[in-house]
Amino acid sequence: MRGEELYSVILGNIHEGVYFVDTERKITFWNKGAERITGYLETEVLGKFCYENILKHVNQQGIHLCLQGCPLHQTLIDGQDREALVYLHHKNGHRVSVKVKTIPMCEGDTIVGAVELFNDNSEREELENNLENLKVLAMKDQLTNLANRRYTEIFLNSKMQELDKLGIPFGIVFMDIDRFKVFNDTYGHEIGDAVLKMVSKTIGGSLRSTDLIGRWGGEEFIAIFSGVDEKQLWDLSEKMRMLVENSTLDVEGESLYVSISLGATVVVEPSDLDSVVKRADDLMYESKAKGRNRTSIG
Known part of the structure; x- marks a missing residue:
């Protein structure tokens, strides 16, 4: 298996959500973690543009980030890593708290795309709440x-x-x-x-x-x-x-x-x-x- 194929298999199956976009913000990769967290299958999002507001990210102030203030878009512009806590729109209609990290993809000094990694923060919050409740019960x-x-x-x-x-x-x-x-x-x-x-x-x-x-x-x-x-x-x-x-x-x-x-x-x-x-x-x-x-x- 070639190196690129190996990386694709590894990224495709990790627990975290991972997706790639090109410089036009078209989604070129969508892993199983992203499917699990969002409810959207790879076949439903590949080839679409993230600014089409598929996941309808909002921040804690209710600002629609896919339309303004998108951390992935900003990373494509300036090449800086970013982290943010946002709420994505699950396919079933509910909001999911996720912690996202955006990273530029470069060839030499040229930005050719970006990757977003995200974790289901609600799972962590639920775990923390459960642990806190257990402490109280104890x-x-x-x-x-x-x-x-x-x-x-x-x-x-x-x-x-x-x-x-x-x-x-x-x-x-x-x-x-x-x-x-x-x-x-x-x-x-x-x-x-x-x-x-x-x-x-x-x-x-x-x-x-x-x-x-x-x-x-x-x-x-x-x-x-x-x-x-x-x-x-x-x-x-x-x-x-x-x-x-x-x-x-x-x-x-x-x-x-x-x-x-x-x-x-x-x-x-x-x-x-x-x-x-x-x-x-x-x-x-x-x-x-x-x-x-x-x-x-x-």
């Missing part, structure tokens, strides 16, 4: 939609670093739904899950933008409040307790009331994660021992 508790334990620990460690490096204190509140086992045993796990969701939405609605509430496990939750003193932490804790106390879940005509017990502490000196959580957890059990539905702070 950090969220699927039942309550709060931060999961893993992300709560990451956030808590970041607050410890802020305290260590910048001296910014933070508050941590450990919460537990009172007599949660009774709800599961009496009404079943489906109602138990509904209680968890109700409590999660209620306490989550009291957040400031700098704060975080996560599900620690089971019916336990942890809230982390940035830059608070003990009085502010007490007020935030009591707000959550009061909101939960005044929430109800209606089950077959019966209104179910729940409450939470809280343990709150302000962290003002560098420490490790386990000791900070244990301190708040111990205070939460102090609230349980004193009759539940209350906040203990220390």
Whole structure:
């Protein structure tokens, strides 16, 4: 196989879209990647001129590039490589986001044509969106939609670093739904899950933008409040307790009331994660021992 034939076979079968035009902008080559991305077969475009607006390229401002501002045309004029993000018109009618690169073809110092390579950018965008969604899912508790334990620990460690490096204190509140086992045993796990969701939405609605509430496990939750003193932490804790106390879940005509017990502490000196959580957890059990539905702070 001669060199030109080999190159033609390789370019014809690569994943990216590739097409050539001559100096009159007539399409002389159209590969399988271009067919896949645009929906147009080679037989439908060869011999046509790109300025006939086959692909109807537009930019993000809606300018029709095939009629004005075409990067391929500009490359034919000045011999400069170009890259652009454009939207082509698929044969089926929808728009496809593509990243294009135009390169001049020369014989000596004379431009004899140009090549455009393009990738389906929407595939990349979809992949990036999917990866981002997976990251979000990996950090969220699927039942309550709060931060999961893993992300709560990451956030808590970041607050410890802020305290260590910048001296910014933070508050941590450990919460537990009172007599949660009774709800599961009496009404079943489906109602138990509904209680968890109700409590999660209620306490989550009291957040400031700098704060975080996560599900620690089971019916336990942890809230982390940035830059608070003990009085502010007490007020935030009591707000959550009061909101939960005044929430109800209606089950077959019966209104179910729940409450939470809280343990709150302000962290003002560098420490490790386990000791900070244990301190708040111990205070939460102090609230349980004193009759539940209350906040203990220390």
